[in-house]
Amino acid sequence: MKIKLFDKMMFNSRIKSENTSGRERWLGYLLGPVGALLLNAVLGTYLNVYYTDVLGLTSLWGGSFLVIFPIASKIIDAITNLLMGYLIDRTKSRQGKARPWLLFSAPMLMITGILLFLVPQANESVQVVWILISYNLFYSFAYTIYNMSHNLMVPLSIRDSAQRGKLSVFQQVSTIMVTGILVALLFPMIIMPAIGVDKSRWILVMSVLAVIALPLTLVEYYFTRERLSEETICQIQKKISYKEQFKAIFSNKYILIIFGYFLFTTLGTSIKNLSTVYYCNYVLGTYNDGVTQTLLAVIGGIPMGIGVFAIWPIAKRIGKKNATLLGYVIYTIGSTVCLIFPKNMVMVLIGQFIKNIGGLPGAYVFMALFADTLDDVEWRSGYRCDGLAMSIYNTIAVALVGVCTGLFNGMLSAYGYVKPYFDQAGNLIAVQEQAVQNVITFAFSGLEIITSIIVVILLAFLNVEKGLGKKQAEIKERNLIKSKGD
Numbered sequence: 001m002k003i004k005l006f007d008k009m010m011f012n013s014r015i016k017s018e019n020t021s022g023r024e025r026w027l028g029y030l031l032g033p034v035g036a037l038l039l040n041a042v043l044g045t046y047l048n049v050y051y052t053d054v055l056g057l058t059s060l061w062g063g064s065f066l067v068i069f070p071i072a073s074k075i076i077d078a079i080t081n082l083l084m085g086y087l088i089d090r091t092k093s094r095q096g097k098a099r100p101w102l103l104f105s106a107p108m109l110m111i112t113g114i115l116l117f118l119v120p121q122a123n124e125s126v127q128v129v130w131i132l133i134s135y136n137l138f139y140s141f142a143y144t145i146y147n148m149s150h151n152l153m154v155p156l157s158i159r160d161s162a163q164r165g166k167l168s169v170f171q172q173v174s175t176i177m178v179t180g181i182l183v184a185l186l187f188p189m190i191i192m193p194a195i196g197v198d199k200s201r202w203i204l205v206m207s208v209l210a211v212i213a214l215p216l217t218l219v220e221y222y223f224t225r226e227r228l229s230e231e232t233i234c235q236i237q238k239k240i241s242y243k244e245q246f247k248a249i250f251s252n253k254y255i256l257i258i259f260g261y262f263l264f265t266t267l268g269t270s271i272k273n274l275s276t277v278y279y280c281n282y283v284l285g286t287y288n289d290g291v292t293q294t295l296l297a298v299i300g301g302i303p304m305g306i307g308v309f310a311i312w313p314i315a316k317r318i319g320k321k322n323a324t325l326l327g328y329v330i331y332t333i334g335s336t337v338c339l340i341f342p343k344n345m346v347m348v349l350i351g352q353f354i355k356n357i358g359g360l361p362g363a364y365v366f367m368a369l370f371a372d373t374l375d376d377v378e379w380r381s382g383y384r385c386d387g388l389a390m391s392i393y394n395t396i397a398v399a400l401v402g403v404c405t406g407l408f409n410g411m412l413s414a415y416g417y418v419k420p421y422f423d424q425a426g427n428l429i430a431v432q433e434q435a436v437q438n439v440i441t442f443a444f445s446g447l448e449i450i451t452s453i454i455v456v457i458l459l460a461f462l463n464v465e466k467g468l469g470k471k472q473a474e475i476k477e478r479n480l481i482k483s484k485g486d
Contacts, residue, residue, distance in 0.1 A: 011094075011095055011100075011103070012094070012095070013095065013099070013222060013223070013224065013225045014222045014223055015028065015223060015224065015225040018227070019158070019160075019163060020157065020158055020163045020166065020167060023223060024167075024223055024224065024225065025166065025167060025170045026170070027219055027220075027223035028153070028219070028220055028222075028223030028224035028225075029153070029154075029167050029170040029171045029174065029220075029224070030170045030171070030173055030174045031174070031216065031219060032174075032216055032217065032218075032219035032220025032221070032223060032224070033150060033171065033174045033175070033216070033217075033220050034174055034216055035109075035212050035213035035214070035215070035216030035217055036105075036109055036143070036146050036147075036150070036213045036216070036217050036220075037174060037175050038182060038183070038209060038212070038213070039109065039113050039209045039210055039212075039213045040143060040147075041182075041183045042183055042187065042206070042209055043113075043116070043138075044273055044274075044401075045183055045187070045273060045276065045277060046187070046192075046277070047116065048066075048274060048405060048408075048409070049277055050117065050202055051066060051131075052066070052409075052412075052417075052419065053197055053419060053420055054197050054198075054199055054202055055119060055127070055199075056419050057127075057131075058409070058412065058413060058417055058419055059413075059419075060124060060128075063410075063413035063414075064413075065128065066405075066406070066409040066413070067406045067407075067409050067410040067413065068406065069128075069131070069132060069135070069406075070135075070401075070402040070403075070405035070406045070409070071402045071403055071405075071406040072402075073132070073135055073136050073139065073140065073402055074139075074398050074399045074401065074402025074403065076136050076140045077136070077139050077140040077144060077395075077398040077399070077402065078395045078398060078399050079140075080140045080141060080144050081144055081148065081391045081392075081394040081395040081398060082391050082392075082395060083391075084101070084144055084145060084148045084387070084391055084394075085148065085387040085388045085389075085390060085391025085392070085394075086242065086387065086388070086391070087101075087387070088101065088148060088149070088152070088386065088387030088390070088391075089240075089245070089384075089385065089386065089387035089388055090387075091387075095226070096156060096225075096226030096229040096230070097156075097226065097229050097386075097387070098148070098149040098152040098153065098156060098226065098229075098386070098387075099149065099153075099221060099224060099225075099226055100149075101145050101146075101148065101149040102146065102149045102150065102217060102220060102221040102224075103217075103218070103221045104145060105142055105143075105145040105146035105149065105217065106146075106213070106214050106217040106218055106221070107214060108141065108142035108145065108146075109138075109142045109143065109146055109210065109213045109214065109217065110210045110211055110213055110214045111142075111210075112134065112137040112138035112141070112142040112143075112210075113138060113142075113206065113207075113209065113210030113213065114203075114206070114207045114210045114211075115133075115134040115137065115138070116134045116135065116138055116206070117202055117203045117206045117207070118130075118134075118203060119131060119134075139398065144394065144398070146217065147394060148387070148390050148391065148394055150220070151367070151390055151393070151394070152386055152387070152390050153167075153171070153220075153224050153226075154167050154168050154171055154367045154368065154370075154371055155228070155367070155370065155371035155374050155386055155390075156226040156227070156228045156229055156386060157224070157225065157226070157227060157228070158227045158228070159227070159228060159231075159375075159472055159475075159476060161368070161371075161372065161468065161469070161472070162316070164368055164371055165312055165315070165316075165320075165365060165368040166312065167368075168364065168365055168366070168367040168368035168371070169308065169311065169312050169364050169365070171367060172363055172364045172365075172366075172367065173308055173364075175363075176304055176363050176364075181297075184293065184294075184296075184297030185294055185297050185298065188277075188280070188288075188290060188292075188293030188294050188297070189290050189291075189293075189294040190290070191205060192288050192290070193288050193289075193290045196288065197420065228384070231476070231479045232479060232482075240383050242388070244381075244383075245383075245385045245388045246388070248377055248380070248381035248383070248385050249377060249385055249388060249389055249392070252373070252376060252377050252380060253461070254373045254376055254462060254463075254464040255373045255374070255376070255377055255389060257458050257459070257461055257462045258369070258370055258373050258462070259392060259393065259396060260458050261455055261458050261459060261462075262393060262396055262397070263396050263400065264451040264454045264455050264458070265362065265451065265455055266396060266397055266400045266401070267400055267404065267447070267451055268447050268448035268450070268451030268452065269448070270400055270401050270404035270405075271404050271407070271408055271443045271447050271448075272443065272444055272445070272447070272448055274404060274405060274408045274443065275408060275440050275443035275444045276293070276296075276444065277293065278412075278440045278443075279440050279441065279443075279444040280292040280293040280296060281430065282430070282431070282432045282436070282437055282440060283342055283343060283437045283440055283441055283444075284296070284342070284343060284345060284348060286430075287420060287428065287430035292345075295345070295349060296348070296349065296352055299349040299352060299353055300349065300352030300353055300355065300356050302353065302356075303353060303356040303357040303359075303360060304356050304359075304360065304363065307356075307357070307360040307364070308364065310360075311323070311360050311361060311364045311365065312364070312365070314361070315361060315364075315365045319465055320361070320365045320368060320369045320372070320465060321369065321459055321462045321463070321464070321465060323361035323365065324361040324362045324365065324366070324369070324459055325456055325459040325460065326358075326361070327357075327358045327359060327360055327361040327362055328358060328359075328362065328452045328455045328456045328459070329358065329452075329456055330354060330355075330357055330358030331354075331355050331358030331359050331448070331452050332358070332448075332449055332452040332453060332456070333354055333358070334351045334352065334353070334354030334355030334356070334357070334358055335351065335355055335445045335446075335448045335449045335452065336351075336445075336449055337350060337351030337354060338351035338352065338355070338444070338445035339441070339442075339445040339446050339449065342441040342444075342445070351445070355448075369462075369464070370393070372464050372465060372468055373464050374386055374389055375468065375471060375472055375475065376464050376468070376471065377389070378475055379471040379472075379474060379475055382478070408443055411439045411443070412436065412439070412440075415433070415435045415436045415438075415439050416432075416433055416435065416436055417432060417436050418431075418432060418436075
């Protein structure tokens with residue numbers, strides 16, 4: 001599918017250099033993604049809180065609505081992810097095959113992000129319909145289009161693994177550090193105590209975040225470049241069927257290991273992230289105390305800030321796979337400390353500190369490792385499968401997030417979660433029975449022990465970096481020969 005609109009100069013990338021530049025790293029990979037990623041990070045942490053504590057939907061349909069609707073919605077999301085993978089692999093323009101979709105997603109993120117919170121004061125049926133439509137417009141369409149394109153920027157940026165690795169670090173700094181600081185520090189310390197359970201304040205704050213996403217996504221579009229797509233822009237492309245692409249991907253053991261790795265890390269992280277606010281409100285601290293979640297984020301997050309300067313040299317020295325494997329061994333130790341001492345602030349902070357040291361390699365170099373596997377697929381099959389591979393990657397993510405949300409809400413409902421309420425004296429009552437506290441604690445730290453052990457076993461078999469430089473040189477030579485032949 002050739003998009004002629006993007007042949008116009010007004011849509012040209014502002015990055016002209018053949019090698020990656022500082023402007024590209026700082027604007028395209030660090031600053032630009034902040035808007036959309038911040039919006040998504042806030043939603044991932046607080047949208048469920050909006051549904052349970054502001055709209056009071058925990059008991060809707062006998063407690064089943066917040067269990068069923070996230071899972072059912074992800075069926076639509078999975079379909080749109082596969083569709084986007086198909087479209088990206090068949091998109092051809094001077095701006096690449098993924099970047100044009102970044103531009104399409106920018107206004108959609110803003111509009112649908114606002115609609116998520118404008119749930120009308122009406123009967124339950126109207127609210128249910130609004131939630132279903134707004135949720136799917138954001139996650140199944142706007143964010144799917146953005147996230148698919150955004151995640152392909154590193155793999156399609158340049159062939160050189162070292163430069164690609166640096167871009168991966170910058171991109172993950174945007175994901176982890178910038179959004180993490182705001183979501184984990186600013187929100188629990190200042191914003192959440194200020195907005196409480198006031199619906200109008202929630203709408204105002206979230207609308208501001210949605211509006212900010214628009215210009216920053218445009219920055220990401222204009223300051224990134226798909227050099228790998230440019231290698232084949234002049235070639236007459238043989239049409240590769242979906243069946244051939246599926247075969248190329250699912251016959252490659254390395255990309256299957258990557259998908260398994262991503263599946264289990266997403267499972268553990270999604271449940272942990274969903275439970276964090278509840279854990280801080282009901283187990284480790286008190287409701288919206290402005291301190292507990294902030295301490296957890298500050299002490300636990302220090303390694304993520306310091307590590308950004310050290311992780312790439314370490315990964316270069318011992319390998320991206322080895323660094324990530326060792327990291328998850330450490331991560332398991334930190335999770336165990338948190339599980340053993342769930343109400344001891346000092347021990348939980350120590351556990352979080354250890355966990356985040358262990359999480360550094362996976363957080364900062366994963367996308368570079370994923371890009372290596374895509375090169376291996378291309379070397380073996382003779383063609384790239386970026387869109388399909390990313391659609392499978394995203395389908396795993398969205399399906400699991402929906403399943404995890406439904407599962408977590410189901411656990412809350414089953415064990416008797418009680419929405420915060422005001423007593424006759426006007427005091428906010430927000431306490432939970434011990435059974436609810438136990439299930440929240442397991443969600444926060446127990447599950448990640450299991451998933452981390454599985455990840456360590458998977459990574460032991462991921463040897464994609466061996467001989468990668470030679471493979472990349474062969475791919476480049478093939479494309480050069482094809483271009484001359486065409």
